[in-house]
Amino acid sequence: EVQLVESGGGLVQPGGSLRLSCAASGITFSSCVMTWVRQAPGKGPEWVSTVSGGGESIRYADSVKGRFTISRDNAKNTLYLQMNSAKPEDTAAYYCAWMGGGSWGQGTQVTVSS
Numbered sequence: 001e002v003q004l005v006e007s008g009g010g011l012v013q014p015g016g017s018l019r020l021s022c023a024a025s026g027i028t029f030s031s032c033v034m035t036w037v038r039q040a041p042g043k044g045p046e047w048v049s050t051v052s053g054g055g056e057s058i059r060y061a062d063s064v065k066g067r068f069t070i071s072r073d074n075a076k077n078t079l080y081l082q083m084n085s086a087k088p089e090d091t092a093a094y095y096c097a098w099m100g101g102g103s104w105g106q107g108t109q110v111t112v113s114s
Contacts (some may be wrong), residue, residue, distance in 0.1 A: 002103040004096050009108030012086050016112075022079040022096030030074040035099055036081050038092035038110075048094070049081065052092055057060040064090075064104070086112045 008020040022034070036048040048072040049060045069082040072073055079096050093107040 002098065004098065004103055004105035006094065006096055006105045006108040009094060009110045010085075011111045011113065013022075013114050014086060014088060014112055015092055016086050018083045018110060020081040020084065020094055020096075020108060020110070022081075024077045024079065025080045027098060027101065027103075029072075029077040032098050033100060034072060035096060035097045035103065036070060036079075037104075038090075039087075039107075040054045040092040045095075046092070049078070053103045063114070068102055083110070086110075 003025045005023045006020060010017045031053050033050060033052055035050045037045050038048050039045045047061055048064055049068060050057050051070045052070055055072050060068060067085045071080045076093045087112050091110060093109050095104050097104045
């Protein structure tokens with residue numbers, strides 16, 4: 001059974017930083033392209049970032065480019081999202097996903113507010 005478990009969400013002030021984690025099990029993690037997706041209240045899902053299995057290929061949405069960094073530790077089967085210079089519009093539930101297998105985590109809430 002595939003399990004993706006996000007953690008690290010919370011309340012952060014504008015301009016602050018937060019690191020999200022996603023622990024994966026039940027998959028050959030190093031072979032999986034992994035993605036972060038977010039969903040703000042009342043809005044549809046928004047793709048944030050994707051990283052290849054070995055970490056050599058990375059893409060970001062324009063809305064987070066230069067502020068967020070995706071990374072992975074294949075030895076720990078863990079995906080990360082470092083959020084810097086947070087903005088109120090980053091407020092959303094953040095999900096990690098293995099799109100190839102149609103698997104999503106339960107999400108972790110990030111709120112950017114003073």
